[in-house]
Amino acid sequence: MTQYQDARPKHPMPFTRLEVCVLGLNDQGLHVLLGKREAQPYQGHWALPGGVLRIDLDEDLEGGARRVMHERLALELPFMRQLVAVGGKHRDHDRSPWALSVVYRALVWQTAVQPLAGKRLSDLAWRGVEDAVTDTKLAFDHRELVALAVERTRQEVADLELPVGFLPRAFTLGELQSICERILGRALDKSSFRRKLSDRGLVHPIEGEKRGGANRPAQLFELSR
DNA sequence: GGGTTGCGTCCACACGCACT
């Protein structure tokens, strides 16, 4: 096993941050969780919650992102996906001559989480994504990062790369279509949607049905993978 | 250019349930 005799780096290392774009879905559509910064730079501006990678605390990048979310939001986020890494000499020149941000995306039911403003954040707010991606006052390049997270998430849903773990175990096709429509921000054709699901074998019927009102009970389905 | 394929859109219809 390699022993590190001297922890000092041979070359200058970048200042590494972890940012998390938490997308929350509710009846009105997709929202993004923003925190108000307590410190410079961008003091008082809204930003994606994030923090510094700690090699003494973090096993890996995702572990670091989970720690940061716990410290900043008191949240455990079960389903995160690495979105992008951005860096450069001018990214955070107040604190470092070279800064790197590794950005993660999480997708949650907005009503299922209750984030609390923790370290370095004076306030938290859910913002509609259409509003956030046009807000030029967001800190750093976070407006672009939110736009990227929304675009990627919508592309995944449009490709029927359904968010495993985010969906309930059992659902009706109508519920699934409604979830996809709220993420996409537009209506889908029922016939096309169901045909694609069927052709690709993405869902299969399970025992049981859902009765809601004066209508035919809906068959329950689950994801096939 | 013509044929094929995949996909989206529009539409029709059967079904099952609640209500009157």
Place this chain on the structure above:
DNA sequence: AGTGCGTGTGGACGCAACCC
């Protein structure tokens, strides 16, 4: 029994991309 409504299925058509 008739009606209204949401679920579930499938046909017809148009369009674009692709191949020959």
